[in-house]
Amino acid sequence: MKVISRKAEQKNMRLPDLIGLLFPRRCPVCQEVVEDRGERVCSICRTRLPYIRGPVCLKCGKPLLLEEQEYCQDCVRKRRWTDRGRAPFLYDKVMRKSIAGYKYGGRREYAAFYAEEILRRCAGEMKGWKGEVFIPIPLHPSRRRKRGFNQAELLAKELSKRSGIPTDARLLSRIKKTHVQKELNDQERLTNLKNAFSVRKGKVPYKNIILVDDIYTTGSTMDTAAKVLKEHGAQKVYFVCICVGNGN
Numbered sequence: 001m002k003v004i005s006r007k008a009e010q011k012n013m014r015l016p017d018l019i020g021l022l023f024p025r026r027c028p029v030c031q032e033v034v035e036d037r038g039e040r041v042c043s044i045c046r047t048r049l050p051y052i053r054g055p056v057c058l059k060c061g062k063p064l065l066l067e068e069q070e071y072c073q074d075c076v077r078k079r080r081w082t083d084r085g086r087a088p089f090l091y092d093k094v095m096r097k098s099i100a101g102y103k104y105g106g107r108r109e110y111a112a113f114y115a116e117e118i119l120r121r122c123a124g125e126m127k128g129w130k131g132e133v134f135i136p137i138p139l140h141p142s143r144r145r146k147r148g149f150n151q152a153e154l155l156a157k158e159l160s161k162r163s164g165i166p167t168d169a170r171l172l173s174r175i176k177k178t179h180v181q182k183e184l185n186d187q188e189r190l191t192n193l194k195n196a197f198s199v200r201k202g203k204v205p206y207k208n209i210i211l212v213d214d215i216y217t218t219g220s221t222m223d224t225a226a227k228v229l230k231e232h233g234a235q236k237v238y239f240v241c242i243c244v245g246n247g248n
C-alpha cells in the first residue's frame with residue numbers, strides 16, 4: 001500500500017482515483033468493469049435499463065397500460081396495507097440478472113447504484129410521504145447468515161446516506177422461516193407469511209415509515225410487514241424498492 005501511495009503521489013493521483021484503480025466498479029447490468037470514470041453503469045448498458053415511464057398505479061407504482069386507469073388490477077382487488085410505493089425499474093431480464101449478481105454474486109456495491117436511481121426517479125413522490133425512517137424487510141437470521149448480508153438493509157443504508165432519512169434495521173424482525181415465495185399463489189403466499197414478522201418491544205415509535213426491499217411482485221411481503229407495523233402504532237407505511245413487476 002505504501003509503495004502504491006508513493007507512486008500515486010508522484011503521479012498526482014487523488015484518493016478516489018486510487019480506490020477506483022484498486023477496486024474497479026462493476027457495471028450492474030453486464031457485470032464488467034466500468035471504463036468511464038465516475039460512472040456506475042457502462043454507457044451502452046445504461047440504455048438497456050428498464051426505467052418505468054408513463055402512467056403508474058397510484059398505490060404500488062407498477063406501470064399501467066392506460067392513462068385513465070388509477071390503480072392496477074391487483075390494487076383494485078386486494079386490500080393493501082401499504083399506502084403507496086415506488087420503484088425506478090421494471091423487473092425484467094436485465095434487472096433479474098443484476099439483482100441476482102447483487103444478492104448471490106457478492107456485488108454489494110450495486111446497492112449504491114440502486115439507491116441513487118431510487119432517489120433520482122422517486123424523490124419527488126417520496127417528498128410528500130414525510131417518511132421518518134427507512135425500515136428494510138428483514139431476513140430470517142438463518143437466511144441472513146447463509147447470504148452474509150441482508151440486501152434490503154444494505155440498500156436502506158445507502159438510501160439513508162443520500163437522503164438524511166435514517167434506517168432502523170432493528171425494529172422489525174423475521175421470526176418465521178418462510179418458504180421461497182416465487183412458486184406460491186396469492187393465498188399460499190399469505191399463509192406462508194402469516195406471523196412472519198414481529199415488532200421489537202411491541203411498539204412502533206414512528207408515524208410515517210418507508211419500507212425497503214429489492215423487488216415488489218404481488219406485494220404480499222410488503223403488505224404483511226405493513227400490517228404488523230400498523231397494528232403496533234404506525235400510521236402510514238410506504239415503500240420503495242429497486243424493481244416492480246408488471247401491472248395492468
Ligand SMILES: [Zn+2]
Pocket residue numbers: 027028029030031032041042044045
Ligand atoms: Zn455494462
Ligand SMILES: [Zn+2]
Pocket residue numbers: 057058059060061062071072073074075247
Ligand atoms: Zn397497484
